[in-house]
Amino acid sequence: MASSASASSSLFARLTNAWRLLSLRSDVDNIIQELLGKFSLEKIYSDGDKEEYQQLVMNLLAQLNAIFFIQRLTLPSENLQIGWYLGFLVSWEVTLRSVEFVLQIIVEGRESLWEADALRDKYLAELLLSALRVLTLHPKAPSNQKARDRRERFARIHRSLERIYDSYPGPKSFLLLLCKEVTDSLRTDPNGLTLPSRLRYELPNLASEMVLERNPIC
Numbered sequence: 001m002a003s004s005a006s007a008s009s010s011l012f013a014r015l016t017n018a019w020r021l022l023s024l025r026s027d028v029d030n031i032i033q034e035l036l037g038k039f040s041l042e043k044i045y046s047d048g049d050k051e052e053y054q055q056l057v058m059n060l061l062a063q064l065n066a067i068f069f070i071q072r073l074t075l076p077s078e079n080l081q082i083g084w085y086l087g088f089l090v091s092w093e094v095t096l097r098s099v100e101f102v103l104q105i106i107v108e109g110r111e112s113l114w115e116a117d118a119l120r121d122k123y124l125a126e127l128l129l130s131a132l133r134v135l136t137l138h139p140k141a142p143s144n145q146k147a148r149d150r151r152e153r154f155a156r157i158h159r160s161l162e163r164i165y166d167s168y169p170g171p172k173s174f175l176l177l178l179c180k181e182v183t184d185s186l187r188t189d190p191n192g193l194t195l196p197s198r199l200r201y202e203l204p205n206l207a208s209e210m211v212l213e214r215n216p217i218c
Contacts, residue, residue: 028067028090032098035063054116057105061123064098068130071095075137092138096153099131103160110167120164121173128161128179136186150190158183 039060046052067090074088106113106124113119161180165172185192 028071028088029094032064032067032090032094035060036098036101050112050115053109053112054119057109057113058116058119058123060105061102061119061127064102065123065127065130068095068127068134071134072130072137075134089138090134092135095131095134095138096157099128099135099157100160102127103157103164107160107163107167114168120168121176125173125175125179129175129182132179132182132186136190147190151187154183154186154190158187 039056042056043053046056071090102124106120158180161183165180
């Protein structure tokens with residue numbers, strides 16, 4: 001019981017730190033890269049301790065999900081000037097690389113993460129759905145990438161998910177099954193899950209509020 005309370009306290013502290021960083025800084029790419037780098041360093045010292053490593057991975061997934069969830073709410077609608085909002089948005093490339101990084105952690109950590117069902121069925125699935133929504137609606141996808149290139153990137157994510165399904169047999173949560181359906185669709189058509197036209201022009205977001213706070217209208 002004490003161990004569970006300690007883990008919850010640690011997760012809460014990590015999430016609080018992620019929200020604090022988001023409120024103080026606008027360089028979201030750097031924040032995400034710092035979290036991934038910190039995870040890589042802490043992973044070295046958790047070697048051999050399954051519970052500590054599981055908690056470390058869960059903390060990372062929860063922190064990234066908090067960031068990408070906010071990013072989903074910050075995406076501008078198509079009738080707004082994108083330039084105002086780019087300072088608040090994570091880049092398409094960093095988002096996709098973060099997803100690849102996390103999936104690789106789960107694939108390679110089978111021995112330590114085998115018993116952590118909630119880590120995959122809840123924390124991983126929620127992160128993937130948030131990040132994939134950012135990727136499909138992002139207003140600034142790499143201009144040098146053709147649709148074929150993006151299909152291949154999504155295909156890599158889908159293959160990693162399939163490896164997770166193979167490495168961790170047994171029933172999967174609805175959310176994780178949904179992730180696989182989404183990546184399967186995106187590897188076929190990277191634009192196949194965009195919003196209907198009306199919603200694209202009326203997409204509500206937090207960025208407008210943030211801009212107005214920094215530049216109040218007199």
